[in-house]
Amino acid sequence: DADVTQTPRNRITKTGKRIMLECSQTKGHDRMYWYRQDPGLGLRLIYYSFDVKDINKGEISDGYSVSRQAQAKFSLSLESAIPNQTALYFCATSDLQRPQLAGLSYNEQFFGPGTRLTVL
């Protein structure tokens, strides 16, 4: 089973509709992130959460909101979808910084498979 899952994988909706994208992880990581990817613009950070009570805006948070329901779940909502929110959305997780042990990596980021959202 995948460590980071996203639902739905594809969604087509209409302008003005409310949409929720969900992310779940089984990696036990405290940190979770939402990005969007547009052709030629790379990945841009929407929101990030360092634990259940700590949620922060990224560089493009306008028009989006998030909810961290549990350590393992982080949802992204578009309150009133508009066509320029058509993009590929990714959820990601990473662990807390810990003293580096031989052969281990920390603060490594792991991505879900993405949700392709089309707003008509």
Place this chain on the structure above:
Amino acid sequence: KQEVTQIPAALSVPEGENLVLNCSFTDSAIYNLQWFRQDPGKGLTSLLLIQSSQREQTSGRLNASLDKSSGRSTLYIAASQPGDSATYLCAPLSRTYKYIFGTGTRLKVLA
């Protein structure tokens, strides 16, 4: 504000060539730098992570180096194969624990 640039933007090479992909970043105060691979329409797969205290990391035919003081990282792919065709992204981790991504290098390896 951290800015990340990847050069070249696109690359097409015959199979078997050794490749160098470049990543530069403007703020050298980073915890680590991660290299990813992305296939079209797919998610990102982590390839290598270099901590700020390290100079390089190796995994199979891949080798990544980091020169934090000059704001550069290089991904070296040895003996390229058609299966290496993908977009390669680098992402340094800032001191505020945010990853900033470059726009990637789109690689095509021809059989």
